[in-house]
Amino acid sequence: xxxxxxxxxxxxxxxxxxxxxxxxxxxxxxxxxxxxxxxxxxxxxxxxxxxxxxxxxxxxxxxxxxxxxxxxxxxxxxxxxxxxxxxxxxxxxxxxxxxxxxxxxxxxxxxxxxxxxxxxxxxxxxxxxxxxxxxxxxxxxxxxxxxxxxxxxxxxxxxxxxxxxxxxxxxxxxxxxxxxxxxxxxxxxxxxxxxxxxxxxxxxxxxxxxxxxxxxxxxxxxxxxxxxxxxxxxxxxxxxxxxxxxxxxxxxxxxxxxxxxxxxxxxxxxxxxxxxxxxxxxxxxxxxxxxxxxxxxxxxxxxxxxxxxxxxxxxxxxxxxxxxxxxxxxxxxxxxxxxxxxxxxxxxxxxxxxxxxxxxxxxxxxxxxxxxxxxxxxxxxxxxxxxxxxxxxxxxxxxxxxxxxxxxxxxxxxxxxxxxxxxxxxxxxxxxxxxxxxxxxxxxxxxxxxxxxxxxxxxxxxxxxxxxxxxxxxxxxxxxxxxxxxxxxxxxxxxxxxxxxxxx
Amino acid sequence: xxxxxxxxxxxxxxxxxxxxxxxxxxxxxxxxxxxxxxxxxxxxxxxxxxxxxxxxxxxxxxxxxxxxxxxxxxxxxxxxxxxxxxxxxxxxxxxxxxxxxxxxxxxxxxxxxxxxxxxxxxxxxxxxxxxxxxxxxxxxxxxxxxxxxxxxxxxxxxxxxxxxxxxxxxxxxxxxxxxxxxxxxxxxxxxxxxxxxxxxxxxxxxxxxxxxxxxxxxxxxxxxxxxxxxxxxxxxxxxxxxxxxxxxxxxxxxxxxxxxxxxxxxxxxxxxxxxxxxxxxxxxxxxxxxxxxxxxxxxxxxxxxxxxxxxxxxxxxxxxxxxxxxxxxxxxxxxxxxxxxxxxxxxxxxxxxxxxxxxxxx
Numbered sequence: 001x002x003x004x005x006x007x008x009x010x011x012x013x014x015x016x017x018x019x020x021x022x023x024x025x026x027x028x029x030x031x032x033x034x035x036x037x038x039x040x041x042x043x044x045x046x047x048x049x050x051x052x053x054x055x056x057x058x059x060x061x062x063x064x065x066x067x068x069x070x071x072x073x074x075x076x077x078x079x080x081x082x083x084x085x086x087x088x089x090x091x092x093x094x095x096x097x098x099x100x101x102x103x104x105x106x107x108x109x110x111x112x113x114x115x116x117x118x119x120x121x122x123x124x125x126x127x128x129x130x131x132x133x134x135x136x137x138x139x140x141x142x143x144x145x146x147x148x149x150x151x152x153x154x155x156x157x158x159x160x161x162x163x164x165x166x167x168x169x170x171x172x173x174x175x176x177x178x179x180x181x182x183x184x185x186x187x188x189x190x191x192x193x194x195x196x197x198x199x200x201x202x203x204x205x206x207x208x209x210x211x212x213x214x215x216x217x218x219x220x221x222x223x224x225x226x227x228x229x230x231x232x233x234x235x236x237x238x239x240x241x242x243x244x245x246x247x248x249x250x251x252x253x254x255x256x257x258x259x260x261x262x263x264x265x266x267x268x269x270x271x272x273x274x275x276x277x278x279x280x281x282x283x284x285x286x287x288x289x290x291x292x293x294x295x296x297x298x299x300x301x302x303x304x305x306x307x308x309x310x311x312x313x314x315x316x317x318x319x320x321x322x323x324x325x326x327x328x329x330x331x332x333x334x335x336x337x338x339x340x341x342x343x344x345x346x347x348x349x350x351x352x353x354x355x356x357x358x359x360x361x362x363x364x365x366x367x368x369x370x371x372x373x374x375x376x377x378x379x380x381x382x383x384x385x386x387x388x389x390x391x392x393x394x395x396x397x398x399x400x401x402x403x404x405x406x407x408x409x410x411x412x413x414x415x416x417x418x419x420x421x422x423x424x425x426x427x428x429x430x431x432x433x434x435x436x437x438x439x440x441x442x443x444x445x446x447x448x449x450x451x452x453x454x455x456x457x458x459x460x461x462x463x464x465x466x467x468x469x470x471x472x473x474x475x476x477x478x479x480x481x482x483x484x485x486x487x488x489x490x491x492x493x494x495x496x497x498x499x500x501x502x503x504x
Numbered sequence: 505x506x507x508x509x510x511x512x513x514x515x516x517x518x519x520x521x522x523x524x525x526x527x528x529x530x531x532x533x534x535x536x537x538x539x540x541x542x543x544x545x546x547x548x549x550x551x552x553x554x555x556x557x558x559x560x561x562x563x564x565x566x567x568x569x570x571x572x573x574x575x576x577x578x579x580x581x582x583x584x585x586x587x588x589x590x591x592x593x594x595x596x597x598x599x600x601x602x603x604x605x606x607x608x609x610x611x612x613x614x615x616x617x618x619x620x621x622x623x624x625x626x627x628x629x630x631x632x633x634x635x636x637x638x639x640x641x642x643x644x645x646x647x648x649x650x651x652x653x654x655x656x657x658x659x660x661x662x663x664x665x666x667x668x669x670x671x672x673x674x675x676x677x678x679x680x681x682x683x684x685x686x687x688x689x690x691x692x693x694x695x696x697x698x699x700x701x702x703x704x705x706x707x708x709x710x711x712x713x714x715x716x717x718x719x720x721x722x723x724x725x726x727x728x729x730x731x732x733x734x735x736x737x738x739x740x741x742x743x744x745x746x747x748x749x750x751x752x753x754x755x756x757x758x759x760x761x762x763x764x765x766x767x768x769x770x771x772x773x774x775x776x777x778x779x780x781x782x783x784x785x786x787x788x789x790x791x792x793x794x795x796x797x798x799x800x801x802x803x804x805x806x807x808x809x810x811x812x813x814x815x816x817x818x819x820x821x822x823x824x825x826x827x828x829x830x831x832x833x834x835x836x837x838x839x840x841x842x843x844x845x846x847x848x849x850x851x852x853x854x855x856x857x858x859x860x861x862x863x864x865x866x
Contacts, residue, residue, distance in 0.1 A: 305729075307728075307729055326728075326731075326733075327728060327729050327730065327731050328731035328732075328733070331730075331731045337729065339726075339729055344723075344725060344726070345723075345725050345726050345729055346726055346729075347723070347726065348718070348719050348722045348723050348726055348727070349722060349723065350718075350722045350790050350791050351715075351718060351719065351722060351791070355715060355718075359715070359719065359730050360730050360731065362712060362715060363712075363730055363731040363732055364731065367711055367712050367713075367716070368710065368711055368712075370709075370710070370711060370712050370715075413730075
């Protein structure tokens with residue numbers, strides 16, 4: 001049994017300023033197994049992978065690799081590769097304008113003179129051997145994403161790898177391509193390669209893996225045989241709840257209002273990133289999209305706001321049919337959107353807190369109607385006070401504020417426009433607990449003041465505490481809708497894991 | 505709440521202008537030591553018997569005009585697109601050709617024909633710049649590459665328009681624009697700079713151009729999610745640059761009373777980019793200060809005139825200029841800024857240590 005082990009990681013710790021990313025994590029990989037590494041965002045999966053591949057130096061613990069005496073010293077990606085660890089990342093890291101063979105052998109030819117003919121022969125052999133549907137002389141960019149992925153795997157395997165890490169390999173593949181990839185993974189498994197499979201797709205884990213290691217908050221939850229860990233229990237383990245311990249949370253009166261008008265209604269709405277879906281929200285309602293990361297919850301609200309190219313569907317605002325194909329049209333119709341990625345989509349880092357607060361309102365007023373400076377200062381002051389934004393002055397560049405305060409600035413930006421319908425995508429991510437509670441309280445207050453709010457959070461407790469209605473998503477589809485008494489952790493997890501929600 | 509530790513320059517509201525202002529001051533100081541006569545302003549009489557101002561300083565202010573105007577437009581394009589337009593000289597040659605051909609074609613040069621030709625000139629420059637803008641904003645081609653097209657073929661287009669000749673005009677109105685208006689001793693191009701500056705100032709005051717260009721330049725994705733159209737904003741900046749190029753080409757034409765497609769506004773694109781950089785503006789886009797670029801234009805011209813006054817020939821001037829410019833640009837570079845910040849921290853930490861020790865001793 002022990003002879004089967006190709007990789008042992010023991011007591012791995014990694015500290016980043018302010019957070020413990022990994023805390024004494026163990027991980028064991030056996031020959032010829034597909035081992036899924038699971039955990040929510042920030043659980044430490046990618047840190048563990050990066051320690052193993054030499055991108056990060058570990059702070060503590062040991063790594064042993066079959067065939068290497070004593071501790072394996074991995075200080076750089078090159079060390080990892082020499083030790084027989086290969087990684088294929090989510091984004092293809094090959095050169096699309098080179099041929100398949102060139103991509104497979106680039107950087108590993110010996111001497112100055114390269115006989116590409118020989119390498120093409122070798123490449124053809126590998127491709128045939130592994131059943132990868134590509135030709136050696138074909139330009140890589142002419143292959144589908146899945147085939148490119150497989151070429152990357154072929155390159156890794158040929159480098160004599162014992163450990164193959166696949167980091168989210170399926171996230172940009174369609175079902176047929178996923179099946180192709182799985183076939184290749186099984187083929188490699190039968191040849192004795194140990195595969196670490198990182199993914200957010202639960203069903204894929206159950207389809208292809210032998211074992212699952214679950215991480216949470218940088219700590220090891222456990223290692224399980226797939227057959228011994230039902231999907232529902234896996235979700236519970238990832239969220240850090242044992243199934244018995246799912247007590248109901250305190251309840252405020254959170255009945256979906258039935259007597260108020262429908263503020264926003266979409267039917268068959270679809271975007272380049274979201275399959276068609278129906279959705280509506282009433283005045284004074286807080287609802288939310290839930291599901292694991294990658295389930296399509298952000299894509300849903302981005303479609304509503306016109307942030308991604310809208311491809312179809314009909315939208316009614318307060319009963320009147322409107323066209324919302326870009327953010328400006330959404331804003332004019334009283335919709336506000338706080339994006340998921342604060343740094344990339346939210347703040348204008350070099351501009352002042354004041355400019356960031358007034359931005360959306362200013363855009364709505366129009367290009368030819370700049371606000372007076374005194375007016376801007378008044379608005380900025382008002383919201384800095386109201387939301388308790390900690391900043392040296394309103395002239396401070398927003399990029400120098402802490403994450404929580406940056407988030408409040410963006411929140412202020414949208415509150416200032418007095419939207420009828422406000423979408424908050426992960427407003428509480430990466431900010432301290434105090435601010436999280438402030439934001440949740442604010443949402444309830446806004447709903448009381450007749451604003452409609454859609455809220456998305458990776459922390460299910462937050463959503464249960466605030467939402468009147470939850471739309472549950474899995475793999476890009478709506479799989480259930482929960483209201484009233486159904487708003488419990490167990491019900492949400494069951495729905496995510498595949499149980500049917502009872503409507504009613 | 506406001507921190508009291510903001511720097512001396514910041515409190516004066518100077519900020520990024522510190523380096524260009526210092527550079528300008530040093531140039532003045534250098535000339536003062538070298539030859540105080542450099543600053544002499546004389547009143548000459550021109551051919552038609554009117555008084556005109558002369559001397560090195562006047563020469564700087566006058567000959568920097570085209571550069572200053574184009575630098576203003578370049579600042580906006582840089583801010584919104586994070587890249588530069590290298591075709592301004594070539595497009596200037598085209599619009600100048602249109603201007604002079606129309607003037608000659610209409611025969612009689614008076615206020616009416618002049619305005620008609622000027623409007624056509626502006627329309628031409630704006631149209632060509634919108635072509636660049638389309639490549640940059642819609643097709644998302646890097647500005648340097650997109651504008652390389654007109655950079656390489658613009659002067660050929662000018663050559664077709666002028667019909668291979670060097671068209672000349674001779675009119676007191678043209679001289680009045682290119683040199684001086686009778687009775688006013690200050691060169692007219694100086695007033696043109698002020699006029700363009702005022703027009704831009706009004707645009708900034710009455711519209712959200714500054715907020716929009718900066719937002720798009722800093723974070724295009726976020727700007728779009730706040731309802732700003734990055735395409736429209738980038739087109740706008742190219743349009744304004746077109747206007748600036750047209751005015752500069754009119755000045756350059758009137759100065760010489762002729763258009764030579766080969767030499768008019770030649771190499772001005774590089775100086776304009778340099779002016780933007782010397783003014784402390786990031787060539788990567790985002791926040792900008794127009795005054796910095798204008799100051800940059802005058803520094804470059806001041807440098808040229810200084811070197812000329814020192815008797816360095818015009819071929820060697822470029823090498824000398826390069827040395828000085830390396831120093832100015834390096835002084836404003838992030839690496840040097842970090843060193844200075846680190847040095848300041850060490851110094852203030854040292855002072856604190858000394859204070860603590862002093863306190864303990866007493």
